[in-house]
Amino acid sequence: DQQVKQNSPSLSVQEGRISILNCDYTNSMFDYFLWYKKYPAEGPTFLISISSIKDKNEDGRFTVFLNKSAKHLSLHIVPSQPGDSAVYFCAAREDNYGQNFVFGPGTRLSVLP
Amino acid sequence: DGGITQSPKYLFRKEGQNVTLSCEQNLNHDAMYWYRQDPGQGLRLIYYSQIVNDFQKGDIAEGYSVSREKKESFPLTVTSAQKNPTAFYLCASSIVHTKPGNTIYFGEGSWLTVV
Numbered sequence: 001d002q003q004v005k006q007n008s009p010s011l012s013v014q015e016g017r018i019s020i021l022n023c024d025y026t027n028s029m030f031d032y033f034l035w036y037k038k039y040p041a042e043g044p045t046f047l048i049s050i051s052s053i054k055d056k057n058e059d060g061r062f063t064v065f066l067n068k069s070a071k072h073l074s075l076h077i078v079p080s081q082p083g084d085s086a087v088y089f090c091a092a093r094e095d096n097y098g099q100n101f102v103f104g105p106g107t108r109l110s111v112l113p
Numbered sequence: 114d115g116g117i118t119q120s121p122k123y124l125f126r127k128e129g130q131n132v133t134l135s136c137e138q139n140l141n142h143d144a145m146y147w148y149r150q151d152p153g154q155g156l157r158l159i160y161y162s163q164i165v166n167d168f169q170k171g172d173i174a175e176g177y178s179v180s181r182e183k184k185e186s187f188p189l190t191v192t193s194a195q196k197n198p199t200a201f202y203l204c205a206s207s208i209v210h211t212k213p214g215n216t217i218y219f220g221e222g223s224w225l226t227v228v
Contacts, residue, residue: 009153044219103148
């Protein structure tokens with residue numbers, strides 16, 4: 001039973017437009033969420049995070065939105081660039097449950113020139 | 114340069130053999146992790162360790178073993194009992210504290226192929 005879900009396996013967006021990647025979770029004890037970007041045959045790199053006490057966090061072209069009541073978060077990339085083409089993983093952590101980070105299955109983003 | 118180093122990058126194993134993947138970090142992180150990624154799939158936790166000489170099984174620990182004798186090192190042994198070992202293996206580490214805000218950092222990964 002997946003606790004972190006990314007229901008879109010892939011997404012294609014035109015360069016310069018907005019990319020929106022979605023993530024849903026089932027465990028209400030999760031209180032910290034992260035997004036990672038991964039290129040083939042490389043380790044994931046950290047992009048942005050959000051604590052459950054916030055509903056938005058912004059870093060340059062990347063913004064993460066959190067809707068706790070809906071158990072939903074999204075990553076917005078504006079404007080999208082061809083170099084953003086990668087697999088994006090959503091991850092969640094339960095504060096009092098050790099240090100276990102739970103990852104979603106990932107969404108492959110393709111930014112078309 | 115601070116970071117997480119995994120070796121080897123590519124490893125071929127004959128069926129029935131045990132192999133060990135190395136993971137070293139110089140970030141002074143307390144917690145270390147091993148994940149497995151299969152083609153087209155997400156990351157699944159194999160083992161993690163929050164402190165030296167202690168580790169816990171993750172979701173798919175069967176057929177794997179780990180040790181944590183030093184803070185910097187968390188080697189993973191893929192034993193012959195692991196039925197489907199061909200995958201991309203990722204080592205990671207993080208600071209341990211109870212408040213939100215810590216981040217998990219990954220190495221570059223190791224490809225293991227059974228021939």
